[in-house]
Amino acid sequence: MSKSLLKRFEWKDKLLALIVPLLVLVAWQSAVSLQLFSEMILVPPLTVMNTLVDLARTGDLTNNIISSLKRVLSGFLLGASTGFFLGLLMGLSSLLDRFVGPLIKACKQVPQFALMPLIILWFGIDEVSKVVFISIGAFFPMVFNTYQGVSGVPKKYRELARVFNYKSFRYLTKVILPGALPSIITGVRHSLGLSWMFVVGAELFGSESGVGYMMVWARQLFQIDIVMAGLFVIGIIGFTMNIILQIIEKRVLRWRVSFDGRMA
Amino acid sequence: MSIGKGILEIKNLSKSFIVDNNPLQVLNDINITIPPGNFVSIIGSSGCGKTTLLRIVLGLETNYEGDALIDGEQIEGPGINRGIVFQDHRLLPWLTVGENVAFGLDGKSRKETEVIVDEHLKLVGLNGFKSAYPCQLSGGMAQRAAIARALANKPEILLLDEPLGSLDAMTRMHMQKELERIWLFEKITMILVTHDVEEAIYLGDKVVIMSSRPGVIKKIIDIPFTRPRDRSSYEFMQIKSEILEEFHLGVEHPFIYSI
Amino acid sequence: MLVSITLPVRLILFWQLITSTGYVSPHILPLPKNVIKIFLSLFSEERLMLHIVISLRRVMSGFLIGIAAGFSFGLLIGLSRTGEKIFAPFFHALRQVPMIGWIPLIVMWFGMSELPRILVIAISAFYPMALNTFTGVRNVPSEYIELASVYGYKRLKLIRRVIIPAALPSIITGITLSLGMSWVILVAAELLIETPVGIGRLISNGRETCNMEQVLVGIITVALLGFIMTMMIEKLAKVVERGRSIHQEL
Structure with a gap:
């Protein structure tokens, strides 16, 4: 929905959209100038920008971003692909759905962060446990959305495939998967969003690299500029991921875009 | 006859x-x-x-x-x-009109498929709409496409x-x-x-x-x-x-x- | 119904089955009966109760603050197009920052105290609530609003009698999602912002002492509490829905 809002924006709306960020900046800067807070609590916006540039220049930032992205990518791929296949199978087989479905729903009740200590006990505190943790975050939205999409393909299309003698593979690729695609893409988006949150969580929890690690470390040294820069970076990365997915969604779901003239 | x-x-x-x-x-x-x-x-x-x-x-x-x-x-x-045309056209919304007409064709080469699709789109008066999506068609046009799809298999x-x-x-x-x-x-x-x-x-x-x-x-x-x-x-x-x-x-x- | 009753039983049986074969080390997955034993002993010492009460207080305060703020904000940008244009872009931009990411900053501002924990939970409850309230308000059929204006409803009455009731299903969805989010973030907040009490503490204590049973007790407790609260909210939603349908019949 945010995109449809953004898309309809005219230049006037763009100006309106700048009001709040500008106010925040002004308030921020004046709070610093009036010395309302100590240096340890609030630094000028410009300092944060400078810190960001410095971090980028030394290569620290890039390295941390790369290791976070590596984690998020492997965790996401692992979790989302498992979720996709399980959701697909559950959507196709009511037997599997009846056996596995309630189990997965029960597992979803566990707030996934509670599993972090458990995962560390199982896999140690290194890279593997982080990837597993992220993949758990990625798994759930994917399995539910794929399942919903697959079981939601209208009966009339299934019937049509029967009339034309569609066998399993063609049935899957021409009817079921395209029909489930909108829901699957929603799953991918949620899944990637959660992966990104989970990687930050995992890195805050204990790590030797990554943007989250950079923030924890800076917090312990009372370098608030780095903490804020880190916050900015994870926001930008999250935003970029979302934009990329929207572009993919728009391309893949062309048939639907023209249908209602806007993205869901 | x-x-x-x-x-x-x-x-x-x-x-x-x-x-x-x-x-x-x-x-x-x-x-x-x-x-x-x-x-x-x-x-x-x-x-x-x-x-x-x-x-x-x-x-x-x-x-x-x-x-x-x-x-x-x-x-x-x-x-x-046997071919069928339903009351609702049942064109798959994610396929183009051409792909919908080709929906039932199996084991034909790409070229053959093209020929059959073009031929049938022409028959139902839909030439020029091959790459359109069903949502862009009116009710009558969608039904024409559905007829073309049903006929493409030579039932x-x-x-x-x-x-x-x-x-x-x-x-x-x-x-x-x-x-x-x-x-x-x-x-x-x-x-x-x-x-x-x-x-x-x-x-x-x-x-x-x-x-x-x-x-x-x-x-x-x-x-x-x-x-x-x-x-x-x-x-x-x-x-x-x-x-x-x-x-x-x-x-x-x-x-x-x-x- | 049958499924939901037998499922825990099946789960425990399955768990018993894989642990009793001896292939799985008890350090990886302890026997169910040992977990139950730890559970009972923690429960009888009243320590578990204390952890639960503290965690519940945290999650409820954060959740309530978050949904109150989210509702107001969602209503504001839902009712006013200008409000939407001014606030929505910033809101959507801020939403891109994973909630967990706020923790270091908030801790620096407020120290390792109760406030940052509640604040993080409130932020996480805020987003889904604001978003769903907004969507609900925007999707109120314009026919209803026209009808109300025919009867001369003034702004406040229109909001109270037409807009909010019509947006209610979406608002309830927002509440449910916010609650789920609050639970997820509660544990994260307790693990990342050190605290002497809380279920998160119980879990990380268990990890530090390699007490697998205690870790599992914590996880199961948190899952059960979350489940019960979700059920309660869903029940409430059903009651509200039924009230609506009766209202419509009259």
């Missing part, structure tokens, strides 16, 4: 569904033989089982009693010798389940003409289920009248007129009122009107 393949024989056909644990008879002792190349209209009020009859011929409903034979062979499932029998039911009156009359033209061109059997008496007479060589609960064939009327038919001719009106009489809707004096 030379006897081709695709003779449809229905003998003593009955079918019941289980509704709330009770059997509900929807078709009772249906008998009809349709030679290849005929156009048969089936008409009846809702609930007379005409759609069920069509679905049996299509192969979507099994477990019937009696015989439903094509060239002497029992119908046991869907097959590409011997084309089943039409109220294909024009959701179109507005003017588009509908136009599409009836188009259907006739396509039928004359393809020379295949067409079975049309409709609830529009005029449409049934305009298109059918025969009009089968069914009545409901349980669905039985009440009457089969031959339509001897030459094509294209004149809806406002006296004979046409005569038959129309005769059929309406069957539904107790007859008019005392059929009047002639022109469009």
Whole structure:
């Protein structure tokens, strides 16, 4: 929905959209100038920008971003692909759905962060446990959305495939998967969003690299500029991921875009 | 007319569904033989089982009693010798019009597929819409695409389940003409289920009248007129009122009107 | 219904089955009966109760603050197009920052105290609530609003009698999602912002002492509590829905 809002924006709306960020900046800067807070609590916006540039220049930032992205990518791929296949199978087989479905729903009740200590006990505190943790975050939205999409393909299309003698593979690729695609893409988006949150969580929890690690470390040294820069970076990365997915969604779901003239 | 393949024989056909644990008879002792190349209209009020009859011929409903034979062979499932056009066009929204028409084509080379698709889009008057998506078509155009899809497989029998039911009156009359033209061109059997008496007479060589609960064939009327038919001719009106009489809707004096 | 009753039983049986074969080390997955034993002993010492009460207080305060703020904000940008244009872009931009990411900053501002924990939970409850309230308000059929204006409804009455009731299903969805989010973030907040009490503490204590049973007790407790609260909210939603349908029949 945010995109449809953004898309309809005219230049006037763009100006309106700048009001709040500008106010925040002004308030921020004046709070610093009036010395309302100590240096340890609030630094000028410009300092944060400078810190960001410095971090980028030394290569620290890039390295941390790369290791976070590596984690998020492997965790996401692992979790989302498992979720996709399980959701697909559950959507196709009511037997599997009846056996596995309630189990997965029960597992979803566990707030996934509670599993972090458990995962560390199982896999140690290194890279593997982080990837597993992220993949758990990625798994759930994917399995539910794929399942919903697959079981939601209208009966009339299934019937049509029967009339034309569609066998399993063609049935899957021409009817079921395209029909489930909108829901699957929603799953991918949620899944990637959660992966990104989970990687930050995992890195805050204990790590030797990554943007989250950079923030924890800076917090312990009372370098608030780095903490804020880190916050900015994870926001930008999250935003970029979302934009990329929207572009993919728009391309893949062309048939639907023209249908209602806007993205869901 | 030379006897081709695709003779449809229905003998003593009955079918019941289980509704709330009770059997509900929807078709009772249906008998009809349709030679290849005929156009048969089936008409009846809702609930007379005409759609069920069509679905049996299509192969979507099994477990019937009696015989439903094509060239002497029992119908046991869907097959590409039968095509269908549903009331809702059922074009897959994620495929282009061209891809939808090619939906049933299997094991053909890309080039062959292209040729067949182009040929059929042209037949139904949709050339130029090949790469459009179904959502960009009007109701009549979507139904044309659905007809092209059904014909692309070269079926011997084309089943039409109220294909024009959701179109507005003017588009509908136009599409009836188009259907006739396509039928004359393809020379295949067409079975049309409709609830529009005029449409049934305009298109059918025969009009089968069914009545409901349980669905039985009440009457089969031959339509001897030459094509294209004149809806406002006296004979046409005569038959129309005769059929309406069957539904107790007859008019005392059929009047002639022109469009 | 049957499924939901037998499922825990099946789960425990399955768990018993794989642990009793001896292939799985008890350090990886302890026997169910040992977990139950730890559970009972923690429960009888009243320590578990204390952890639960503290965690519940945290999650409820954060959740309530979050949904109150989210509702107001969603209503504001839902009712006013200008409000939407001014606030929505910033809101959507801020939403891109994973909630967990706020923790270091908030801790620096407020120290390792109760406030940052509640604040993080409130932020996480805020987003889904604001978003769903907004969507609900925007999707109120314009016919209803026209009708109300025919009867001369003034702004406040229009909001109270037409807009909010019509947006209610979406608002309830927002509440449910917010609650789920609050539970997820509760545990994260307790693990990342050190605290002497809370279920998160119980879990990380268990990890530090390699007490697998205690870790599992914590996880199961948190899952059960979350489940019970979700059920309660869903029940409430059903009651509200039923009230609506009766209202419509009258």
